[in-house]
Amino acid sequence: MRTLSIILFTILSLTAWAGNKYEDQMTSSIQSLYRASPNELDQLTNKFNRIGQAEKDKWEPYYYASLSQVFKFFQTTDNTDRDLVIDRSLEILSSAESIAPANSEVVALKGFALMMKMTVDPATRGKSMGAKIGATLGKAVQLNPNNPRAVLFLGQMQMGTAEFFGESTDDACQMVLKADQLFKEQEVSDPIAPSWGNYGIEEWLGKCSK
Amino acid sequence: MKGLAFILLILNLATQASAITISGIVTSSGEALPGVNVYIQDSYDGATSNMDGLFSFETSESGSHTLIVSMIGYQPIQQEITINNSPIQLNFNLKEEINQLNGVTITAGAFEASDEKKSTILKPLDVAMTAGALADIPAAMNTLPGTSRNAESGRLFVRGGTADETQAFIDGLWVNSFYNQTPNNIPTRSRFSPFLFKGTFFSTGGYSAEFGQALSSVLSLNSVDVAPETQTELGLMTVGGQVAHTQAWENASVYGQVGYMNLDPYMNLVEQAYDWKDGITSYDGTFMYSQKITGDDMLKVYVTGNQSDYGVVIPSPNNTTGDYVQSDNHNFYLNTSYKRAINENTSAYLGLAYGELEDMTQFNEVSINTNETSTHAKTYVATDYRNVTIKTGAEWIFKSSTQLTDVDTAVFKPSFKNSQLGAFSEADYYITKSWTVRAGLRYEHYGLTDQHVFSPRLSTAYKTSENSQVSFAYGKFHQLAPNDLLYINDQLSYEEADHYMLSYQLTKNDFTLRGEIYQKNYDELIKFDPSQQFNPTLYDNSGSGYARGFDFFFRDGKTIKNADYWITYSFIDTKRDFRNYPYEVRPQFAAMHNISVVYKHFVPELKTQFGASWSFNSGRPYNNPNEEEFNGSMSPNYADLSFNAAYLHRSNVIFYVSVSNLTGRDNVFGYQYANAPDDQGVYKGMPVGQPAPRFYLLGVFITLSKDKQKNQLEYL
Incomplete structure (x- = not known):
């Protein structure tokens, strides 16, 4: 009995230790994500990928590895490079997708990354990618209607379309407002859960208050 | 413890x-x-x-x-x-790592329109939105270098080749009847809508060993994948209308379309050069099914059919009342393909196409019934091994054609059946990131004549700097003799062409500049004696010819804000001795100088895209039987200025307007002469002109979708 309990305890403590390591490493990396330079973002992608290949059943490492490339995309100006960066982001995200195919966060990031890819050449890609982006973001909302990112991105996309065609932005505004509320309610207790995305939301809200 | x-x-x-x-x-x-x-x-x-x-x-x-x-x-x-x-x-x-994604793409002779691949010269929308092309794929390709516009035909004539020498393929499979049936000298359109294709590959020579049965050029179309959204589309035009519905699921989609066209009301309103008894009227239907199996494995089924008829009196030098031409045409085409990944590096393809064409034409008192069936079965396996990609496949093409006339046919039996086997293997070797070599070999066996032939292909591309590259391509090409000649003698050998081409391309930001020189040698062309046109023993493969010249292409999407334009120039020096030609001479379909300017300008404030295109050809030769020299006369220069505009009224409503040949220029393509001389011994001639000075089109296109995005509001 005693031997057994020692073994059990050892296993438990080892697991706990490993779990802490995962959380520690993820949390610290996620924290540094938001202020990283393109070089640092590449390093973070590498680090998240390392965690991903060690933690085979977790989608979050690949999600953040992909997100790091999305953030790098924001800091890249050359269109050819922007395509390479966003393609890499999408490629890494497919690893997260195969682990968690019906995860609203993963699908929302995919929709967002596709939207960024479209912005590289909107005149050409708008028509062919628009429907796919809409469908992807729609699926993300459907999987979790309380995912603030999914709701916001879909709202932004609708707003862009409505503004371009001079149509009513009411529906889009409703989504942006809802997203804002969801961001505020978002639980911050889990440091690994995605919490990004509300940067610049005021600007979008401003368009709606007019 | x-x-x-x-x-x-x-x-x-x-x-x-x-x-x-x-x-x-x-x-x-x-x-x-x-x-x-x-x-x-x-x-x-x-x-x-x-x-x-x-x-x-x-x-x-x-x-x-x-x-x-x-x-x-x-x-x-x-x-x-x-x-x-x-x-x-x-x-x-x-x-x-060097592979096809980062290696150099061979660009000699190749024009590609695709969203997916980078550094393509065209975009899929270009094909649909070129002014004057009216969403006709070959008409859009006619603004590219290497082509010589024959506006009275509407078909593609590439680098001194006949229209027959350009063949169309859909998802790798041959399309026997790519164009609609129209009377002589009335321009035709392709039967296939550009909106159903995500990629268009047009090659003016030196193409892959995968493609055979085209002496000059291939036009290869890739159909769209699984549709992302369920929607209904309505189109209403001055010449007809169509309804299409797409039903989309997670991994599959079905598309169905029906269309009706009737040119009568339009022709009654806008004066025509010919006396149309019955303007072109057609019904058409298309069905598509796309299913994603697992990963990228894909099954596609594409079925299209149409029925069209017309009746027209065309002025003729042979009689004062003109020629009465009436036609009833049925066409069916099925194309199905299955692509599957065997493992990470290997994929397999299986395709089957079947086409059926039935045409009943009445030409004055003579009725001509044409029946054609075509089958193309094809399979290949493509493997990536490190920096080498090898594609190996086999195919079977069967073509049967019969033409029955009520004229006495005791002399010849106008029909043939050819069963043809083909095999090909081609390797793309990405030697370094800046050097690619492609070598291929094609084998064909012609059932009619029991002949074997090999067609080697070789091409290479070398990146000379970050933005520029040179490509070279060589190939031997073979093609079955044209239908009308096989009707008379089905023991004719294949025709043959050799292509050599050298190309330079510079791509920087939104500029593309391409220059290409080429030499094409024809051999085994079919000749006959025009005085004994129905004598099969006087048909042989003793003809030959050449075409050489250079092409120039410049595209700029940057200098003018919201605008994009391209300019092409092609110089074609060609002579050939074929068919009824007495000696080697410039053929009637090849102009020496060919220019196209295509311009598109989007005005955001008006939510409108404006387009203009200008085409110019120097004169083309025609044969005046009153003169000694064969093809010794030259038609005047050809020019056309066309405009279009698309107004995005709402995200799902588009208004479209188009005017072809805005200036109403009276283009003359050549002269047609009487079959026999008159009393004075003179062959009476008549100019071949345009069916109408201008062509106007108005349309409205509406997309109705359930709008998944908006429906998402329900969930909130």
């Missing part, structure tokens, strides 16, 4: 005491490589190499492990290491 504490202590010590440093340098071709991920497999321990290629990390692991060195675009290294008490120092040299 003591024991437990002890174990924990040991564990604790174990994790702290054995931190071993692993460090080293990663290089590639002697240069430090930053950004490389170096780590111990299945652990968190690792690091990214810095600007000097240096990496260093500590690990608490011990014993045997696998160290992975990886970087996107490079071949990863896996190395077994044993971690004990001493630091480990390791250096790595990563090799660049």
